[in-house]
Structure formats: C-alpha cells, structure tokens
Amino acid sequence: MVMTITYKNITTAREEAGQAFIGIATLNRPSVLNALNHELMTELVAALQEFDQDETVRAIVITGSDRAFAAGADIKEMCDETTVSMMLKDRLATWDKIKNIKKPIIAAVSGFALGGGCELSMMCDIIIASETAQFGQPEINIGVIPGAGGTQRLTRVLGKYKAMELTLTGRPFSAKEALELGLVNKVLPVELYLEEAKAMAREIAAKSPIAVRLAKEAVLKSFDGTLDEGLTFERKNFYMLFSSEDQKEGMKAFLEKRKAVFTGR
Ligand code: HXC
Numbered sequence: 001m002v003m004t005i006t007y008k009n010i011t012t013a014r015e016e017a018g019q020a021f022i023g024i025a026t027l028n029r030p031s032v033l034n035a036l037n038h039e040l041m042t043e044l045v046a047a048l049q050e051f052d053q054d055e056t057v058r059a060i061v062i063t064g065s066d067r068a069f070a071a072g073a074d075i076k077e078m079c080d081e082t083t084v085s086m087m088l089k090d091r092l093a094t095w096d097k098i099k100n101i102k103k104p105i106i107a108a109v110s111g112f113a114l115g116g117g118c119e120l121s122m123m124c125d126i127i128i129a130s131e132t133a134q135f136g137q138p139e140i141n142i143g144v145i146p147g148a149g150g151t152q153r154l155t156r157v158l159g160k161y162k163a164m165e166l167t168l169t170g171r172p173f174s175a176k177e178a179l180e181l182g183l184v185n186k187v188l189p190v191e192l193y194l195e196e197a198k199a200m201a202r203e204i205a206a207k208s209p210i211a212v213r214l215a216k217e218a219v220l221k222s223f224d225g226t227l228d229e230g231l232t233f234e235r236k237n238f239y240m241l242f243s244s245e246d247q248k249e250g251m252k253a254f255l256e257k258r259k260a261v262f263t264g265r
Pocket of ligand 1: 032074075115138147
C-alpha cells in the first residue's frame with residue numbers, strides 16, 4: 001500500500017530514474033520566503049523519512065523556489081521564546097532527524113539560503129546552487145547565533161577564519177563565493193540548477209543502493225565525535241541567547257522593519 005501524505009508547507013514528488021525513483025521535497029511557504037517554522041520542519045522530516053523507507057527511492061532532492069531556498073528559521077515563531085521554553089520544546093531535535101536519513105540528499109538552492117536555510121543546505125550531502133543563490137548566517141544581526149549546526153559545519157568546510165568572518169559579520173555571500181569556498185558543488189543558471197540536482201540524483205540512483213548507503217555513512221563518519229560535542233555546545237548557547245534582551249530586540253526589530261539597537265544585555 002502506498003501512503004500518501006498531504007503536506008501544508010511543502011510538496012513532495014517521486015520522479016522516475018531508470019528502474020527506480022528520486023524523491024523531491026519542495027519547501028513551499030512563499031509568503032515568508034520559506035521561513036522554516038516547526039510545522040514545516042516536521043513535515044520535511046516526515047517526507048524525508050518516508051523517502052528513506054521507500055525502497056524504490058534511491059536519492060532525494062530538497063529544493064525551494066527560485067527566489068528562496070529558505071530565509072532562515074521563522075523569526076516570528078521564535079521571537080517571544082525564552083531559554084527555558086526553547087529547551088523544553090527543543091524544536092531543533094526535529095532538525096536533528098535529518099542527520100539520520102540514510103539516502104543521499106542533494107540541496108538545490110536558489111535565492112536566499114540564510115540562517116537556518118543555509119544550515120539546512122549544509123545538512124544535505126551535495127549542494128547545487130543557482131547563480132542567484134545567496135548564502136549566509138545573519139543570526140548575529142538579530143542578536144543570536146546559528147543554532148542548527150552552522151558554527152560547526154561552516155567551520156569544517158571553510159576553516160576558522162572565513163567561518164569566523166561570516167558568522168561574526170552575518171554578511172551574505174554569493175553562489176560564486178560559496179563555490180570558491182568549497183561550500184557548493186556546482187553553480188548553474190537559475191533555469192538549470194534544479195535539473196542538474198535531479199540529474200545528479202538520477203546518476204546516484206543508478207548505483208548500488210547499499211554501496212551508496214555505506215559510502216554516505218563512511219564520509220559522514222569523518223565528522224563524528226567532536227562534531228556532536230560542537231553541536232551540543234552550539235545548541236546550549238543558541239538557547240541561552242533567548243534570555244537576552246538583544247534577542248528580543250533583534251527579532252522584534254526585524255518584524256517591525258526597523259534597525260535593532262543592541263545593549264549587550
Ligand atoms: C520570518 C521572514 C523571514 C524569517 C523573511 N520573512 N525572512 N519571516 N522568519 N526568517 C518574511 C518577512 O517578514 C516578510 O513578511 C516576507 O518574508 C518577505 O520578506 P522581506 O523582508 O519583505 O523581503 P526582502 O526585502 O526581499 O528581504 C529578504 C531577506 C529578509 C533579505 C531574506 O527577509 C531577511 O533579512 N530575512 C531574515 C533573514 C534572517 O535573519 N535569517 C536568520 C533567521 S534566524 P511580511 O509579512 O512583511 O511580508 C535563524 C536561526 C536558525 O535562522 C537557528 C536554528 C533554528
């Protein structure tokens with residue numbers, strides 16, 4: 001029996017790839033540039049788990065729209081949280097489940113991939129970007145820090161100095177710079193990036209699924225150990241920031257469309 005789940009904030013599709021299929025999950029909250037609220041992330045994780053369980057699906061593509069992969073975690077949803085509420089809800093535990101998907105995931109990124117959006121792309125195994133993609137970890141501008149792996153994954157790819165610059169300034173960077181930094185695999189014109197991501201997924205779908213699974217597992221193993229320590233550390237600090245006035249000010253200022261005034265409290 002094939003289970004069909006209808007989602008509110010994403011769409012999913014299975015496309016033929018020879019004898020098998022590739023699974024496509026498309027983020028779909030266009031009015032807020034695909035801001036990643038809890039409901040969307042819960043749906044995305046459910047969709048990825050369904051693809052992971054489906055033996056006919058051999059590789060997965062996550063994409064957004066040409067304008068936005070995702071402009072970050074949903075600031076409106078987080079604005080009034082406290083350290084205690086963040087820890088009790090522990091919504092990032094849902095994001096963590098993406099780490100356990102066994103099949104390769106390709107991010108097809110166009111437009112904004114900021115904050116949690118950039119982090120979501122870095123949770124994927126391969127990143128194909130359009131020329132218009134804009135990456136960045138702008139959390140510092142709203143009084144917090146990356147909370148879904150950004151400080152750890154960015155640093156592992158870019159090294160300390162670039163990661164420090166990008167995390168501390170929050171400066172967005174182009175697809176071209178991301179390619180030069182080794183953060184993305186390929187950059188293509190906006191009409192072609194999604195097709196290229198699907199083509200790569202189809203290429204992988206033609207390989208031995210068990211070899212692909214073990215290859216992915218082995219590559220990821222090289223990040224083990226201290227990555228988890230780093231992620232736990234980062235999570236604690238991210239949640240701690242919800243005790244600060246600067247987090248409230250930063251997020252409120254964004255929603256009220258004004259410049260934040262930080263006091264360091
Ligand atoms: C909630 C968001 C949003 C977000 C955009 N919107 N990003 N809502 N959370 N992250 C909403 C806007 O409020 C606006 O809603 C609509 O989307 C369109 O956005 P505009 O700002 O009008 O568009 P534009 O002028 O083109 O600017 C695009 C932008 C800007 C540069 C991407 O929206 C922006 O700076 N967004 C925030 C980026 C950010 O700080 N991301 C990090 C979030 S923290 P209305 O209702 O006004 O039309 C994070 C932490 C992750 O990700 C940690 C793990 C959870």
